[in-house]
Amino acid sequence: ESHLNEDVTLEAVADVAGVSKFHLTRAFRFATDVSVMRYVRARRLSAAAHVLVNGDCDILELALSSGYGSHEAFTRAFREQFGATPQQVRKRGNLDDLPLMEALRMRDSNNVPPLAPRFVEGGALLLAGLSRTHRGSNAAMPAQWGEFTPYLGHIAGQVGNVAYGVLHNDAEGSIDYLTGVEVKAFADLPDEFTRLRIPAQRYAVFAHAGHVSTIGETWGAIWSDWFPSSGHEAADSPMFERYPETFDGRTGEGGFEIWIPIR
Secondary structure (H helix, E strand, O other), X not given: OOOOOOOOOHHHHHHHHOOOHHHHHHHHHHHHOOOHHHHHHHHHHHHHHHHXXXXXXXXXXXXXXXXXXXXXXXXXXXXHHHOOOHHHHHHHOOOOOOOOOOOOOOOOOOOOOOOOOEEEXXXXXXXXXXXXXXXXXXXXXXXXXXXXXXXXXXXXXXXXXEEEEEEEXXXXXXXXXXXXXXXXXXXXXXXXXXXXXXXXXXXXXXXXXXXXXXXXXXXXXXXXXXXXXXXXXXXXXXXXXXXXXXXXXXXXXXXXXXXXXXX
16 A cells, blocks of 8 residues: 555565465455455556546646556556546546445454364366356356356266366466366366366365355455465465365355365
8 A cells, every 4th residue: 555656566565475476366366355456456546536536637647647658548447447537537526436446454353263274185186167267356256156057967977966166277367267076087078168187286175164155254364364374385276165065055055165275
């Protein structure tokens, strides 16, 4: 927050935090549901919106001070963030209905009990299912399960009745999420399926006993609370939610596990 007017980079934030860019990207996203640089961008544009309604500022000067090299680039980013141009916001003179990004605050309390994972040497997995890219937020992931559920029990070579929600190909600003199952081989699968081969890996396995809607609390606690004091580092490998037969997708109850690759 104190460096928003400077050239903030993912590398610089990771260096100050004492973690890798990879770790920071995952930790920040799961603790806040927004990526690091998207947060920086949204905060700068929100600050610019406040300036616009408080006076007759020069939009080019505001663009440059907000980190944009031209009036056009600033206007394009501003419209993407707020659905209105800087000129329109300045003219109307208020911030009503604008999706402003306010400063995030550290949590005062945590509703998640202290985490005590078990450690597992996991074997290689062949997973297949529907994969979608989620940018900026994880909010659309639950709906993806509704799209995938009709396939369950009808997939060639399906192993058991365990379902997986796999997070892979994560980068600053986006992550791929696969809703799928383990299969014996990648042959005879629907054309729309993504095939994912996960190598043998050591995992920290966290139980989530509550309703599936509170999964964000556990994900956030893993990255914000457990990792910093655990002495472990996240491995650059897919991580996943593992939903056993006892999990009821209709009610969201029954419990499941979160498997985080570590080294």
